[in-house]
Amino acid sequence: MRDVAFIGYLMVLLGLGFRRPFLFVLAYVYIDIVAPQRLTYYMLNSVPISLVAVGLTFGGWLLADDKRGTRVAPRQMMLVALLGYCFATTLGADFPADALEKWGWVWKALAFAAFLPFTLRTRLRIEALLLFMVVSASSIIIVGALKTLASGGGYGELNLMVSNNSGLYEGSTISTVAIAIVPIVAWFIRHGTIFRPDRKVAIFCLALIFACLLIPIGTSTRTGLLCIGLLALLMLRDARRKFLYLGMLATIGLVAVPFLPSAFTQRMHTIGTYQADTSASTRLAVWQWTWDYAKTHPLGGGFDAYRGNHIRYDTVAITGAGAATTVTNSLQVDAARAYHSAYFEMLGEQGYPGAALWLLINVAGLARMEVLRRRYAHATPDQAWVAPLAAALQNGHIVYLLGAAFIAIAFQPFVYMLIGAQIGLDTYLARRRAGESFRPMRRARAAAALPA
Secondary structure, three states, X not given: OHHXXXXXXXXXXXXXXXXXXXHHHHHHHHHHHHOHHHHOOOOOOOOOHHHHHHHHHHHHHHHHOOOOOOOXXXXXXXXXXHHHHHHHHHHOOOOHHHHHHHHHHHHHHHHHHHHHHHHOOOHHHHHHHHHHHHHHHHHXXXXXXXXXXXXXXXXXXXXXXXXXXXXXXXXXXXXXHHHHOHHHHHHHHHHOOOOOOOHHHHHHXXXXXXXXXXXXXXXXXXXXXXXXXHHHHHHHOOOOOHHHHHHHHHHHHHHHHHHOOHHHHHHHHHHHHHHHOHHHHHHHHHHHHHHHHHHHOOOOOOOOHHHHOEEEEEEEEXXXXXXXXXXXXXXEEEEOOOOOOHHHHHHHHHHHHHHHHHHHHHHHHHHHHHHHHHHOOOOOHHHOOHHHHHHHHHHHHHHHHHHOOOOOOOXXXXXXXXXXXXXXXXXXXXXXXXXXXXXXXXXXXXXHHOOO
């Protein structure tokens, strides 16, 4: 029955896309985030639905969408350049078979992000994209939050609908994404138009924000806790009453601590004792290996180049106290350990050029959202939604960049959709400004053409 439900929903969504081609874009967003082919038993597993959605999305835009005033943003060209560079490193990868497998989904994420802004021609489309991104991710987040409330969760123990620990179903990744979408969910409370802001919308959005905050607790991920702290600081910038906001944060923190599960608090205590933690020690060793590898392979080793690493590191465990303190050193040897960082992932796989281009794409996004936030800070009522949305997209992006320091999510498709939404918002507003500046010229010419 579950297979029938997924197939029925997709068929309806794709069917409506033949009347409104933009719905093909939303269908691809749903497929890429939720991955229903991984949730079904047999029906969708044999059909390349992601590739089908890509074809329908591009075909619908090419045949039926309005293309007047289409703009190509610099970051779109950067994404295409990164796509081409990744293709070149895949051809000369250290591990060709593994690199080709990763290339099979990376190229779609980069190509879709570069193409997406062409379809975002109206505010309604931008909002629909963000709404589908949030709702699709929330289908995973709500399940995780309910299981956290029921069992308390635990590191590696919270089952998010599938047992496959990859994509958004991986604990640290979904924790980062859950916190990153909180500013966007908050934006819908006041500025949404698809679902007009009212009490029901506010209640649902606040409940979803609560669910997002539960995900790092349920997964017991240290990355999620850091993302929550960073988001709290970022939201201080736009708080009208900053001292009241800080007081509320402190109160909420003190009230929440007694209710936190022991698995979460024990996991968080390891932040200060990283030398005794195998996971943290492994990351430091892999990062050192990657740094040395890039010196001899400045152009990168292609996707999954980490499979060639061999690392040795020491763990330090301190037990007892005072005169009874015992320090135990243990030598660990490992191989083919993943990067555990998007920054080192880019450095090892794409070398200095790829890492620099990836950083430029991300930093340029933050800069453009800051420009829009300031430009429309005191806009007219019909544009009052712009600055808060730019701030929400910027804050979500910053949270991602922090989480990416500890997870290898340099090519996470959800983030590239966020980047595509940023570019779409930027180009949409640029078209509007160009149209508004052109109208007075047309009116002056029309007035001059009238008889005296």
